[in-house]
Amino acid sequence: MTFDKAVVADIERAAIHDGPGIRTTVFFKGCPLNCAWCHNPECKQKEPQEMFYPEKCIGCGMCKEGCFSGARIICGREMTAEEIFEQILEDKAYYFSDGGVTFSGGEPLIYPEVIKELIKKCKAENINTAAETSLALFDDELLGQLDLVMADFKIFDSEKHKKYTGITNDAIKKNFLKLDKLDVPFLVRTPIIPGVNDSIEEITEIRDYIKGFKNIIGYELLPYHPLGIAKQKALGLEEIRFKVPTKEKMEELRKYADLYR
Ligand code: SF4
Ligand code: SF4
Numbered sequence: 001m002t003f004d005k006a007v008v009a010d011i012e013r014a015a016i017h018d019g020p021g022i023r024t025t026v027f028f029k030g031c032p033l034n035c036a037w038c039h040n041p042e043c044k045q046k047e048p049q050e051m052f053y054p055e056k057c058i059g060c061g062m063c064k065e066g067c068f069s070g071a072r073i074i075c076g077r078e079m080t081a082e083e084i085f086e087q088i089l090e091d092k093a094y095y096f097s098d099g100g101v102t103f104s105g106g107e108p109l110i111y112p113e114v115i116k117e118l119i120k121k122c123k124a125e126n127i128n129t130a131a132e133t134s135l136a137l138f139d140d141e142l143l144g145q146l147d148l149v150m151a152d153f154k155i156f157d158s159e160k161h162k163k164y165t166g167i168t169n170d171a172i173k174k175n176f177l178k179l180d181k182l183d184v185p186f187l188v189r190t191p192i193i194p195g196v197n198d199s200i201e202e203i204t205e206i207r208d209y210i211k212g213f214k215n216i217i218g219y220e221l222l223p224y225h226p227l228g229i230a231k232q233k234a235l236g237l238e239e240i241r242f243k244v245p246t247k248e249k250m251e252e253l254r255k256y257a258d259l260y261r
Contacts, residue, residue: 005078006111009043011087014094019130019148021099024091026084026118028105029076032136034166035154036240037193039228043106048076051234081117088118092127100128100147109137119145135175136167140182149179149186155197156205164196173209180213189220192253194243203256211259219257223250 007029015025030046038044042051056071063072088101101122103115108131122129130148143149153176155161161169179186188210192198203221210216223245232239
């Protein structure tokens with residue numbers, strides 16, 4: 001694949017959970033992490049993958065010709081920045097003053113050239129740009145041009161981070177320091193996974209690391225959601241399931257996520 005193309009898993013329109021306002025979210029395929037709880041397991045691998053949903057199969061036997069019931073799909077297609085931008089532009093009327101586009105995944109920073117081109121095109125059309133990133137990768141030119149960065153800080157201890165995500169967080173911690181030097185507002189987010197990082201000590205350690213940053217605009221805790229389970233099955237992967245944190249647990253932890261505490 002050339003640098004001017006990216007593999008896109010999906011483009012979600014009218015998204016309301018991927019940043020401020022109404023947004024178009026572009027889910028890129030490929031991620032340097034391998035989180036056990038990943039809600040987008042179809043975005044871990046860069047290459048297009050087949051997904052099979054047996055409950056939608058009508059047994060027509062036409063698989064070779066192409067599945068029309070949506071039971072067997074190929075997730076991921078190579079797209080240029082121009083092709084992606086065409087779809088972003090179609091939604092422009094819905095962005096109003098605070099919406100825009102969010103680059104997500106997977107890890108959008110694995111396609112720096114495509115994203116930089118998209119940011120340039122969005123700026124020319126006055127469209128707000130945001131990215132959701134693990135910060136395992138860093139590109140100051142790219143990140144510095146965004147209107148908002150939403151970065152995950154999943155686990156404080158580096159070895160524990162490796163156990164659950166496949167990599168240590170040493171580079172991620174350094175990248176937070178570098179991010180704060182850019183003139184870009186950023187949100188820090190921790191997915192709360194019961195049995196992994198749902199302790200007061202964990203949240204306090206992360207909060208204390210990030211609270212002095214000058215460009216941070218918030219620290220959010222997001223409850224684990226078993227959205228990825230059906231997709232794990234469709235990909236033929238081992239089913240990994242966690243408990244959903246209770247409302248009370250989330251409320252308790254959020255008290256410790258207060259940056260002004
Ligand atoms: S084409 Fe689709 S619906 Fe028909 S048998 Fe194949 S998977 Fe099932
Ligand atoms: S960083 Fe995000 S996309 Fe990548 S494996 Fe973890 S949860 Fe999935």
